[in-house]
Amino acid sequence: MDTKLRYILNTFISAYNKLDKDIVIHCKEVAFLTLSICDALSLDKDTKKDLIVSAYLHDISASKTNFLDTLRKFDTVEYHEHCLYGYVFFDTLVPSNTFCKYILYHHEPYNSNNVVNNMEIPLESNILKLADDISIFKLLNNNIAIDKIREFLNSRKNLYNPIYLNALLSPKGSEALKKLLDNSYLETLDNYGDEISVRNIDFIKFVEAMAFILDFKCEITNIHSQTVSLFSVLLAKEFNLPDIFEIRIGSLLHDIGKMGVPDSILKKPSYLTPEEFDIMKKHVEYTYEILSNLKNEKIVKIASNHHEKLNGKGYPRGISDLSFSEKLVAVADIFAALIQKRSYKNQYSKEKTIEILLNCVHNDEIDSTIVNKIIENYDYFIDMNLKLNEEFHNKLNLLKNKYELLFSSL
Numbered sequence: 503m504d505t506k507l508r509y510i511l512n513t514f515i516s517a518y519n520k521l522d523k524d525i526v527i528h529c530k531e532v533a534f535l536t537l538s539i540c541d542a543l544s545l546d547k548d549t550k551k552d553l554i555v556s557a558y559l560h561d562i563s564a565s566k567t568n569f570l571d572t573l574r575k576f577d578t579v580e581y582h583e584h585c586l587y588g589y590v591f592f593d594t595l596v597p598s599n600t601f602c603k604y605i606l607y608h609h610e611p612y613n614s615n616n617v618v619n620n621m622e623i624p625l626e627s628n629i630l631k632l633a634d635d636i637s638i639f640k641l642l643n644n645n646i647a648i649d650k651i652r653e654f655l656n657s658r659k660n661l662y663n664p665i666y667l668n669a670l671l672s673p674k675g676s677e678a679l680k681k682l683l684d685n686s687y688l689e690t691l692d693n694y695g696d697e698i699s700v701r702n703i704d705f706i707k708f709v710e711a712m713a714f715i716l717d718f719k720c721e722i723t724n725i726h727s728q729t730v731s732l733f734s735v736l737l738a739k740e741f742n743l744p745d746i747f748e749i750r751i752g753s754l755l756h757d758i759g760k761m762g763v764p765d766s767i768l769k770k771p772s773y774l775t776p777e778e779f780d781i782m783k784k785h786v787e788y789t790y791e792i793l794s795n796l797k798n799e800k801i802v803k804i805a806s807n808h809h810e811k812l813n814g815k816g817y818p819r820g821i822s823d824l825s826f827s828e829k830l831v832a833v834a835d836i837f838a839a840l841i842q843k844r845s846y847k848n849q850y851s852k853e854k855t856i857e858i859l860l861n862c863v864h865n866d867e868i869d870s871t872i873v874n875k876i877i878e879n880y881d882y883f884i885d886m887n888l889k890l891n892e893e894f895h896n897k898l899n900l901l902k903n904k905y906e907l908l909f910s911s912l
């Protein structure tokens with residue numbers, strides 16, 4: 503079973519749209535203009551695909567809120583940081599990808615010598631620069647006419663490769679600009695995205711990267727998504743469940759909706775007030791909304807039902823009719839929270855953790871067979887989690903070191 507690339511990219515950008523409401527539109531506009539230039543120049547299909555993927559994901563640094571205000575600026579040196587961050591993020595978390603080199607240079611003017619750490623500037627990264635500038639110009643000016651865009655581009659034409667600029671100013675390019683302005687471009691973009699499928703193995707790499715965005719946003723819940731996923735997969739294997747793939751994806755992204763919860767609540771170092779807790783609870787609805795883009799009902803349900811209880815007293819819907827996989831991820835979520843340190847509590851001992859889990863079973867909140875499996879395999883699960891912790895921190899350090907190395911080479 504392959505997944506359409508477009509579903510994954512849309513999920514990604516709708517997750518960070520929770521931080522900046524213009525991100526989805528901006529990324530899709532950049533992707534569409536990039537696609538139009540590639541088509542006008544008949545670029546080969548692999549380069550085209552890499553450019554479209556990087557167009558969707560080029561502003562991933564939006565997940566770091568201190569970069570947010572650089573996204574609306576052009577021609578400032580501040581952009582370097584977010585380009586480097588985007589590059590390092592995907593270079594580390596989606597290994598062997600061929601698209602992140604374009605993200606690194608997506609603001610670089612034509613003929614630039616701003617080479618980072620001896621990494622060649624790919625010619626085509628200037629397509630992203632051109633597309634990005636148009637989208638930002640449109641964002642900053644309401645109801646812009648096509649002539650204004652042409653004027654804007656002509657006034658700064660030395661920044662763009664003339665081949666790409668001419669492609670956009672040609673009759674075919676003008677058609678694309680018209681589609682951009684009347685919003686009919688989405689159909690063209692979706693049609694392209696429908697043609698491209700992603701193998702499950704690559705899908706998982708993207709999803710792991712996506713889970714990292716959340717785990718980076720909130721250091722307190724750091725690694726939580728990965729731990730829930732580890733326990734869910736281990737349990738699914740114990741029970742020989744046929745839908746391990748969906749469980750893995752759904753558990754990795756179960757809390758992705760927390761992207762929409764303000765940092766002041768997410769990182770609060772004490773218990774939440776009832777009002778704050780109501781806002782926190784909204785994360786499951788956001789998870790549902792973001793993951794709906796994946797068009798996979800099973801994954802969406804596994805992810806967004808993780809706070810439902812067997813007795814119907816959970817949230818958001820208070821349903822009790824849950825599949826075994828949904829029940830399993832709900833238990834893995836509680837188990838992970840108990841053994842992890844949180845802003846308002848320390849990690850619990852084995853005895854205390856088991857006592858709380860059994861108490862939840864007693865209250866008819868969670869499934870007893872799943873809890874028994876945890877008790878049976880407790881030490882093994884904790885061991886596996888220690889290994890995961892080590893891997894996670896190694897990856898994090900790799901990412902930080904790469905970023906610092908590149909930054910110091912500027």
Ligand SMILES: [Fe+2]
Pocket residue numbers: 560561573581584608609634
């Ligand atoms: Fe950018």
Ligand SMILES: [Fe+2]
Pocket residue numbers: 528560561573634
């Ligand atoms: Fe951008």
Ligand SMILES: [Fe+2]
Pocket residue numbers: 756757785808809
């Ligand atoms: Fe949650």
Ligand SMILES: [Fe+2]
Pocket residue numbers: 726730756757835
């Ligand atoms: Fe969770």
